Amino acid sequence: MPDIFDLIIIGAGPAGITAAVYAARKRLKLIILTGDIGGQAAWSGEIENYTGFNIISGPELAVKFDEHIKQFKLPIKESEEAISLTSDNGIFTVTTPKGKYSASSVIIASGKRSRELNVPGEKEFKNKGLTYCATCDGPLFAGKEVAVIGGGNSALDAAIQLARYCSKVYIVNNTENLGGDEVMRDQVIKNPVVSVINGAKVMSILGEKAVSAVRVESALAGLSEIPVNGVFVEIGLLPNSEFASLVKRNGSGEILVDTGCATSIPGIFAAGDVTNVAEKQIIIAAGEGAKASLAVFKYLVTNGKL
Numbered sequence: 001m002p003d004i005f006d007l008i009i010i011g012a013g014p015a016g017i018t019a020a021v022y023a024a025r026k027r028l029k030l031i032i033l034t035g036d037i038g039g040q041a042a043w044s045g046e047i048e049n050y051t052g053f054n055i056i057s058g059p060e061l062a063v064k065f066d067e068h069i070k071q072f073k074l075p076i077k078e079s080e081e082a083i084s085l086t087s088d089n090g091i092f093t094v095t096t097p098k099g100k101y102s103a104s105s106v107i108i109a110s111g112k113r114s115r116e117l118n119v120p121g122e123k124e125f126k127n128k129g130l131t132y133c134a135t136c137d138g139p140l141f142a143g144k145e146v147a148v149i150g151g152g153n154s155a156l157d158a159a160i161q162l163a164r165y166c167s168k169v170y171i172v173n174n175t176e177n178l179g180g181d182e183v184m185r186d187q188v189i190k191n192p193v194v195s196v197i198n199g200a201k202v203m204s205i206l207g208e209k210a211v212s213a214v215r216v217e218s219a220l221a222g223l224s225e226i227p228v229n230g231v232f233v234e235i236g237l238l239p240n241s242e243f244a245s246l247v248k249r250n251g252s253g254e255i256l257v258d259t260g261c262a263t264s265i266p267g268i269f270a271a272g273d274v275t276n277v278a279e280k281q282i283i284i285a286a287g288e289g290a291k292a293s294l295a296v297f298k299y300l301v302t303n304g305k306l
């Protein structure tokens, strides 16, 4: 008979890690199934809005999360992502490519992933000049010319990071004006290394063995090619909720939760960016993770499962 855990936490970004800290302190028997530790928080260049740290880089914060969670010596299965979640008589089973895990409760904290462009050349040149993470891959393009696709905060953050070591950064934005926060827009517009191309749609990524150009189309200039060695796709995010069809989700695929992180199925809770919670931020995801764990504890006690 396999172990039945009190709790399975899916994901180890800010929401999942914080949920795990709270659950460990309640002495719950839990397991964490995740792709990585840190989640999107590790992709950020500089974080200035996580209380307690005046400024910290995303990768450094991810290391802090890792150190914090490892002190509890919990079972953490990294590179083991949920592919399905089923329910049978109040016991939930999460299946991954490597196994099956059962528990009396689940916290889904699987966050979001980058949206793809879906243009010719994207798949062929993935990791051959085309990437979705400026923090992770930007330094590989030092001294080179690159294009950032997108016009929101993620694109602005990427462009600001890349301008530190790339010789030229083009922002290719398909709307008339850049979006994102004013403070970030100002930094981008004042940066002599960055050129903003508004109203341009990416048609394809060109190259032989690696990226050599981006083909764009705009109402003003028609079709044109921008010669670059790197392409950073920053056009938004999609919730990692496909495996969670058991619970109700909104039209964007976000899991619907109440103010206590409860989903439509009693015993399944969700926290952070994968949910419909207003605003997607590290501190908010962490707070939601804490709330989800406290709600799980209450659920287990109330239902005589502890």
Ligand SMILES: Cc1cc2nc3c(=O)[nH]c(=O)nc-3n(C[C@H](O)[C@H](O)[C@H](O)COP(=O)(O)OP(=O)(O)OC[C@H]3O[C@@H](n4cnc5c(N)ncnc54)[C@H](O)[C@@H]3O)c2cc1C
Residues within 6 Å of the ligand: 010, 011, 012, 013, 014, 015, 016, 033, 034, 035, 036, 037, 038, 039, 040, 041, 042, 043, 044, 045, 046, 047, 048, 049, 050, 080, 081, 082, 083, 109, 110, 111, 112, 113, 154, 157, 240, 243, 271, 272, 273, 274, 280, 281, 282, 283, 285
């Ligand atoms: C470029 C960028 C910069 C940002 N900068 C800031 C900033 O400066 N300040 C700020 O507050 N916020 C920032 N954010 C937003 C912030 O990073 C997110 O709001 C936060 O990380 C969400 O946390 P989360 O735990 O809900 O999800 P995520 O961070 O997305 O973590 C999800 C976790 O789930 C795992 N996972 C995914 N699918 C599965 C699965 N099927 N099974 C198991 N595990 C899975 C992943 O491996 C990961 O560990 C930024 C985001 C981006 C993209």
